[in-house]
Amino acid sequence: MTTAFDPIDLGGVPLANRIAMAPMTRSRVGHDGVPDELTVEYYAQRATAGLIISEGVQPSAVGQGYPGTPGLHTAAQVAGWRRVTDAVHRRGGRIFAQIMHAGRIGHPDVLPEGLVNVGASPVAARGQVFTGRALQDFVVPRELTGAEVRTTIADFAAAARRAVDAGFDGVELHGANGYLIHQFLAPGSNRRTDEWGGSVEGRIRFAVETARAVAAEIGGDRTGIRISPGNPFNDIDEPEPEPAYTALVKELDQFGLAYLHVGEVSSQLRDLTHTLRGLFSGAFLLNPATAPRHTGPQELALIEDGTADVITFGALFLANPDLPARLRQGGPYNVPDAATFYGGGAQGYTDYPTL
Numbered sequence: 001m002t003t004a005f006d007p008i009d010l011g012g013v014p015l016a017n018r019i020a021m022a023p024m025t026r027s028r029v030g031h032d033g034v035p036d037e038l039t040v041e042y043y044a045q046r047a048t049a050g051l052i053i054s055e056g057v058q059p060s061a062v063g064q065g066y067p068g069t070p071g072l073h074t075a076a077q078v079a080g081w082r083r084v085t086d087a088v089h090r091r092g093g094r095i096f097a098q099i100m101h102a103g104r105i106g107h108p109d110v111l112p113e114g115l116v117n118v119g120a121s122p123v124a125a126r127g128q129v130f131t132g133r134a135l136q137d138f139v140v141p142r143e144l145t146g147a148e149v150r151t152t153i154a155d156f157a158a159a160a161r162r163a164v165d166a167g168f169d170g171v172e173l174h175g176a177n178g179y180l181i182h183q184f185l186a187p188g189s190n191r192r193t194d195e196w197g198g199s200v201e202g203r204i205r206f207a208v209e210t211a212r213a214v215a216a217e218i219g220g221d222r223t224g225i226r227i228s229p230g231n232p233f234n235d236i237d238e239p240e241p242e243p244a245y246t247a248l249v250k251e252l253d254q255f256g257l258a259y260l261h262v263g264e265v266s267s268q269l270r271d272l273t274h275t276l277r278g279l280f281s282g283a284f285l286l287n288p289a290t291a292p293r294h295t296g297p298q299e300l301a302l303i304e305d306g307t308a309d310v311i312t313f314g315a316l317f318l319a320n321p322d323l324p325a326r327l328r329q330g331g332p333y334n335v336p337d338a339a340t341f342y343g344g345g346a347q348g349y350t351d352y353p354t355l
């Protein structure tokens with residue numbers, strides 16, 4: 001029987017175990033989006049993960065959704081990430097960069113002077129975002145022109161190249177949780193009538209073409225993608241996820257991707273999880289539906305019963321830098337402190353104790 005403590009190959013990347021750290025935005029870098037010494041320490045502390053998936057990283061200035069998130073669009077950011085990846089590799093770990101374009105989620109006040117948020121269609125998300133000083137309503141995004149859609153895809157590919165230059169083992173495209181790729185997938189936020197919208201084929205095109213461009217740039221075996229079918233987060237309206245996501249995964253499978261990462265939002269969607277896994281040839285990473293609690297030791301059984309190849313842990317990994325060792329011996333576990341999830345310094349970031 002395969003267990004969480006058995007190794008696995010992801011594309012060509014050998015992982016020591018099947019316990020991965022889920023991508024988590026921590027909003028702790030400066031305005032330049034450059035990872036610093038504290039970022040290095042945070043990720044290095046978690047290097048016993050089979051795989052670390054980084055926090056969401058913007059591929060371009062306009063792709064930033066929140067204050068204090070890092071980028072992969074300047075030379076200084078590449079140099080900052082190089083120190084992170086070197087530290088993780090020195091400790092025997094593996095790390096992919098999550099490339100996250102926030103699209104309509106965010107606010108012009110978070111962006112450099114003169115930039116406005118962009119999206120598939122001029123439809124604002126209901127809700128608010130913390131812009132550094134205050135909570136503000138999401139704005140109506142400027143609709144990307146057809147030519148700009150192509151440029152945005154090229155920005156993903158360029159960021160993927162910079163990720164590899166920075167020493168990442170690969171990249172994960174953030175197609176989940178209501179950010180730009182998901183905004184194209186969902187009918188509520190994509191009202192386009194051109195080739196990038198309308199039918200299922202149109203709505204999945206941005207995700208497919210982004211994966212194609214990134215795989216062409218750095219290799220399919222270094223490219224993963226995260227999706228969260230039916231996730232209403234960030235005002236996504238996606239009443240019938242199955243047709244779009246099965247079509248999407250069938251298309252993605254042609255690129256020989258390293259992995260598919262499903263963020264499962266409801267246990268009622270477990271059948272769809274199984275279906276998507278069956279349609280995909282690469283490794284299958286699962287962040288299982290467990291709400292209201294966090295993913296925990298119970299979910300390791302999903303590897304043993306073959307539901308997933310790798311389980312990704314969010315909050316529990318945030319609070320337990322040595323999570324694989326704790327899972328192996330059955331705990332105990334530090335409790336995640338939600339008050340320090342976003343922003344601030346070392347507290348709630350690098351000060352969770354190891355065993």
Ligand SMILES: Cc1cc2nc3c(=O)[nH]c(=O)nc-3n(C[C@H](O)[C@H](O)[C@H](O)COP(=O)(O)O)c2cc1C
Nearest residue numbers: 022023024025055056263287294295313314315341
């Ligand atoms: C502080 C925090 C930040 C997060 N940021 C991201 C992110 O940048 N990208 C992403 O895909 N998911 C993000 N997530 C979602 C997690 O990856 C994960 O799906 C979620 O926490 C549920 O898993 P869990 O129960 O293991 O924590 C974040 C979650 C938390 C707690």
